[in-house]
Amino acid sequence: MHATEAALESGWGGGAAPFGASWQKTMMWIFIVTDALLFSGLLCGYAFLRQAGTMPWPKQSEVFSIAFIAFMTFVLISSSVVMAIAVTAARLGDHKKALTNLVLTIVGGLTFLGCQAYEWTELIHEGARLTGNPWGPPQFGQAFFLLTGFHGSHVLSGVIILIITAVRTAMRKTPPQGIEMAGLYWHFVDLVWVFIFTLFYLL
Amino acid sequence: MSETAAGKSPYRVYWITWAILLVITVGMLMAEALHLPRWFLVAFLLSFMMVKAVMIGGNFMHLRFEKPGLAFMVAGGILLTSLILYLFIAQESAHVLERTIR
Amino acid sequence: MAHAEASHGEAHAAEGHAPQRFIWRYVFSKDHKVIGIQYYVTAMLMALVAGLLAMLIRVQLAWPEKDFPFLQKIVPAGYSSGFMNPEFYAMLFTMHGTIMVFFVLSTAPVSGFGNILIPLQVGARDMAFPFLNGLSFWTFLVGCVVILSSFFVAAGAAAAGWTSYPPLSALPSAVPGSNMGQTLWIVGMVFFIASFTMGGLNFVTTILNLRTKGLAMTRLPLTMWSMFLVAILGLLAFPALTAASLMLLFDRHLGTSFFLPAGLVLNNQPLVSAAGVPLHQGGSPLLWQHLFWFLGHPEVYILMLPALGFTSDILTTFCRKALFGYRAMVGAMLAIAGLSFVVWGHHMFLSGMSPYLGMAFAVGTILIAVPSAVKVFNWLATLWRSRIQYRTPMLWALGVVSLFISGGLSGVWLGQSAVDIQLHDTMFVVAHFHLIMAGAALFGVFGATAYWFPKMFGRLMNEPLGKAHFWLTFITYYGTFFPMHYVGITGQMRRIYDPYQYDFLKSLQPINQFITVSAILLGASQILFFVNFFWSAFKGKKAEENPWHANGLEWTTPSPPPHGNWPGAIPEVHRWPYEYSPPDTEADHVMQTDPPRPGEGH
């Protein structure tokens, strides 16, 4: 069986990490896959209902302040950059830089959540409800609250994870891989936003 | 890692990515404002959405620097499953719309 | 990272498995074997509940016109003046199906045996992340409690079928069980999914990263392949149901319209607000069906694949013969797992889905029979010119082959969309899935239990009792579910509280009574299993390290394996696990860990 021999050579032969990643990191990646599919399921439901609807879908730019959403996007992307810097700094042993950038990431996350809270309040003020809204089919409001709410809850849990990581980093208890894993999750949350931003706010 | 080996700051790649992401985002917003034909807008936005995803996944999440197998596993798992969901379910909405009682 | 990896196994042995107090060792354990047994026993108790529900279903289908005052004494809520209430019947099949599918037959083989076997068969000290593993069990237990508690809430348990199709499941007033019971169903399912996801993460990572040296993927026992695939199926498919469950919860409690269209009228009352505005608008019941079955069909293979894996391992051991076509077997499993994502629409041929889409799904459905056929033929070829030792596990494995054929062939009927017009939602479907899912998968679990009992409890199960249990179950199983084909072709619908309301079904009562008698015998036969299980666990004959003379890694360590699984170093692997009766050796089996023989191929 030369397939076996090839496998034994390649890292798939046992006693090694076939993806070149520790089990912790492999597990994190697989978790990201399933969690991404959860959003995929929600987005699929949104796409279905939007396309099957008989009422015209509202023009997003008339409902949302797209500039404000763009700002939120900016905040999230920037927080991802500082997160990536923190991860690399931790790996290079630059402890102080890692910690500073972690804190910056948390600030970014909190800013994003603040913006989202503001956005929600505004829209609810203008009459958006889960059951209906002034602009179009009820599915518009439903999808909005479900998608952004679910994403927001991910941001929130990300911030909590980051705070824990930061505190432990300050106490020098987090190994570089710990920061890397928190980082993976954070970037994932950012990645999801890219999709929601395009598919819900722009399309 | 490779970046340091080249003698540049190891953080450079993140800032470059950041800049590209921002440019793309601004580009997407402008396309939105330009009243382009719908099909073009959709294609444009979706393509650049994917570009952004690749930038984040590759550079921030380091998939570019991992073994290709990992990237295939992650991207394949998410994209294939989502594609099935989309092609078989979301596209079925056309049929449902046609049959909807108005 | 890399060095953490290498020391991982040893670190586990030292830190995770030092002797601990009883409660940490057996209750909040992080040891995969203990967690596996916890899962298994919980699933057994759930099976008892769901099995009893099945008995009530059967009694009702046989004698709907008779009153049963003693049943009323046992379940006062379900009966009035000795007759079953129709809504109670709906709760029975809903809860029977839900518990059996998710809390019994996804749990016992996957979470139960998966946990027990993965580290033992891949040569690891424990699962990758023992804490997550423990957490997964406790999450599962909460799910069990939630789903069972729904029997005791006002208006009773969920009653919309295990598929929970809205609007029935979304409108609290559509059926009594659609009240609190349905909410608990959703919550219970979310706990289950969370638990299964945690388990799945552990399964995949452990099999990928913690295999011992020399254990290439191409040398994994088929049980491990099945666990690997099952975990992947779960991780990819369950999120769709989670998403759908969230939407259903929103529809039920927050007034959204994900699955609820405009124009609903319930009990001649239009569902409109006081101001005359429709309460719901723009949703689609079909969306739920798609999202549910997107999970639902991979889910049925989650039940099936482990049994296919067990069967291959057991057959070879007791045939003393190498597995025929290992690569084809793995390929078939991969094909089944892959195709299972593009067939779900066969549950929806008549749902109002586009007929073109129906065609696409019919193609996938018929295709999936090809790899299934490969499995059957390879098993038969394994039996050919073997040397069969009739121990209890072997009997169960033969039972799996038999039931997989019987149940699978009726799938080929249903997969032809036009034939499905007559058979959809009749007892024919019930016959199909009880033979293949309830039957083959359950037999696989029974076989695995008898086979790996030494690794669970260090003892052997009682053979005469085990064989008696097999024969009674095998005969009554066919007696119960084979005649359902006939009943179904005649047209008896499923989920019918009283079939004999219909003239064209009146003649079926004697057959239904036969089925019921057989089902009760079937249920009663399970007492043998419970007795055998608990008696053997405590009093059974002590087992040696390798009582069946099998080849796998799990047989190279004492029964039961100590904490940390191998007293010494983890052995290295040199070949596949099916090296039985090779011509160049005296013994009729060569352990996976035996050093390579001169000139050996694998």
Added chain:
Amino acid sequence: MAKVEGLLFALATVVLVAVATFYFTKPWLPPLHSDRGAIDTAIFWTLLVTGIVFIVTNLLLAWFSYRFADAPGARAAYWHDNPRLEWTWTLVTAAILAVFLFKALGLWAKVNAAAPDDALVVEVTGQQFAWNVRYAGKDGRLGRTDHTQASQENPIGLVKEDPASADDVLLLNQLYLPQGRPVRVQLRSMDVLHSFFLPHFRVKQDAVPGMNTHTWFTPTQTGDFEIACAEHCGLGHYRMRGQVHVVPAADFEARLAEAAQF
């Protein structure tokens, strides 16, 4: 001992095959009364082929389990690969299934083809737990419905003001059909999912709230048959029963008018 147990398993399997096959030769399908005979033919061929596969595989299982039971001094063969054999049985199975698939898709296309233009149109609206049957009447047009007008007396919310609704014929749980004329059944549901099932006509189609679904067929013989609901729709699902009356085409109008009197 192993021989005895092997024999036992073999016998049990043979008995299973014999009994199962015997009962499958009986005519279980309810007698056919529509033009959908092709479904019966498909069922027949499926039964035949899967039946042969069932018999052959089971008999092999029985034979092997007896023939190769352990005996003193026996040793199993070392034989675990034969690509030619494996490809053969895979491709043969695939070929058989491909034929099935081809046939099945053709039949499916036929059943789902558009109804002929001269088809009689009947609207059937499912409701917990009854079938509301409606004919267009002389003007050939079904009146508008509006669910907000639904009530005890007007379960489907027929809009009385619509001129087209004046001559609509409404029946409850009774469906009259002319013999030999294609009928297009338009399905709707007021509340939850139902499934319109005519066992004697090989007809089944879900009724989905918010959606129009339909199916068409031609009744071929006169007589009275049952309508069943095949989709779980609540506690009265089991008694959501109706009747189809297939009457000679010439009598159809009269019988319908007579039934509408009630």
